[in-house]
Amino acid sequence: MSGDRRVRRTRRMVQEALVALILEKGYEAVTVTDIIARADVGRSTFYSHFTDKQDVLLSNLHDLAFLRPAPAGGEPGRLFAFSLPMLEHVREQERLVRALLGRRGGGPVHAHGERLLAGLVRDELLAAGARASAALDLLVVCVVGAFMGLLRAWVDGETAASPAELDAAFRAAVEPGVRAVLGRL
Amino acid sequence: MSGDRRVRRTRRMVQEALVALILEKGYEAVTVTDIIARADVGRSTFYSHFTDKQDVLLSNLHDLAFLRPAPAGGEPGRLFAFSLPMLEHVREQERLVRALLGRRGGGPVHAHGERLLAGLVRDELLAAGARASAALDLLVVCVVGAFMGLLRAWVDGETAASPAELDAAFRAAVEPGVRAVLGRL
DNA sequence: CTGAATTCCGAACAATGTGTTCGCTTATGA
DNA sequence: TCATAAGCGAACACATTGTTCGGAATTCAG
Numbered sequence: 001m002s003g004d005r006r007v008r009r010t011r012r013m014v015q016e017a018l019v020a021l022i023l024e025k026g027y028e029a030v031t032v033t034d035i036i037a038r039a040d041v042g043r044s045t046f047y048s049h050f051t052d053k054q055d056v057l058l059s060n061l062h063d064l065a066f067l068r069p070a071p072a073g074g075e076p077g078r079l080f081a082f083s084l085p086m087l088e089h090v091r092e093q094e095r096l097v098r099a100l101l102g103r104r105g106g107g108p109v110h111a112h113g114e115r116l117l118a119g120l121v122r123d124e125l126l127a128a129g130a131r132a133s134a135a136l137d138l139l140v141v142c143v144v145g146a147f148m149g150l151l152r153a154w155v156d157g158e159t160a161a162s163p164a165e166l167d168a169a170f171r172a173a174v175e176p177g178v179r180a181v182l183g184r185l
Numbered sequence: 186m187s188g189d190r191r192v193r194r195t196r197r198m199v200q201e202a203l204v205a206l207i208l209e210k211g212y213e214a215v216t217v218t219d220i221i222a223r224a225d226v227g228r229s230t231f232y233s234h235f236t237d238k239q240d241v242l243l244s245n246l247h248d249l250a251f252l253r254p255a256p257a258g259g260e261p262g263r264l265f266a267f268s269l270p271m272l273e274h275v276r277e278q279e280r281l282v283r284a285l286l287g288r289r290g291g292g293p294v295h296a297h298g299e300r301l302l303a304g305l306v307r308d309e310l311l312a313a314g315a316r317a318s319a320a321l322d323l324l325v326v327c328v329v330g331a332f333m334g335l336l337r338a339w340v341d342g343e344t345a346a347s348p349a350e351l352d353a354a355f356r357a358a359v360e361p362g363v364r365a366v367l368g369r370l
Numbered sequence: 371c372t373g374a375a376t377t378c379c380g381a382a383c384a385a386t387g388t389g390t391t392c393g394c395t396t397a398t399g400a
Numbered sequence: 401t402c403a404t405a406a407g408c409g410a411a412c413a414c415a416t417t418g419t420t421c422g423g424a425a426t427t428c429a430g
Contacts, residue, residue, distance in 0.1 A: 006407070007405090032389085043389085047389060052388085145331045145332070145335065160319075173324055195378080
């Protein structure tokens, strides 16, 4: 590992404290004072590692590597290869993802995820033969919106469905429309 | 109108000040002190009308009446009757909606809109012959996610499309999938 | 027009949170 | 072992919140 053990320990304690507090009170309601109390870390120490609350939140993003650029290829005709693997990966990191992406998570991370996913979807549709256009961008927005909505509903406990069921629901909702649009380009 | 003219005036000034400030700095960054300065209203006056910042935000919701329960009926086979009228109504209230529903708007109103829209969509699908089920709820989440995504992208200036184009994109993306699912219930 | 009621003002206040500084202590790795 | 890097925590200035209160201004009813 890199750096001093104390550094790793401190950063980890702070990150975990924030996640725990988000799940208890929601991101907005968490104060830096809360965090350092929970993490049992000095105030000055906190500010020597992070600039503020949001910095801690975003520092967790590196652990959300499941937004990898898709294993390239896969079966040829299959759309949205990212969906099922991503949902399964999320289940494993349930606690972290629920804190970061749920309604209690406050938004910034959700926006981040939306952008990343939009890039993925756009590339995939281009690879499937779509032409870059304003209409394509709107289609991407719809697809991403549907997926993120599903993801949020899941981590917020609004559904007890399994990753496979969520994947199926996602595909059922958007795949026919997407294929129809693709055919027209 | 109801009540004292001073009351109406004060409330209006405060609401407009918040909308203006959101468009400038984003909801999170706006303080009560900012609001009363911009509205030119005494501090105690503010707190005699509103409990806090969010209260002002939500007080604007009554003006967003475009979430009406749909003009009932319409053509029989037509799905998502709410879409185009809603988008057109939004264009007329551009400034207010952009402040409330955009990324800068901070979330609470977005969540509100999602819930209302989910009820609308769910009722419409039930009326179209769907059975209440977990699968239906997931479908509703996807549809609402797609629409809200489109709406958000629009008010955040990510697209210059017209209401008619947005409506078309929405339908193209989700209607085939929805009809396919409906056929299976 | 007048007067009582309502509303507004604004200053002051306690309470909480933020981000920084500094001298001292402790843990780490070479 | 020992120089270095990290942590501690108290104290600080500052910003924001939400409340209180007496006096000034506006409004509406009669």
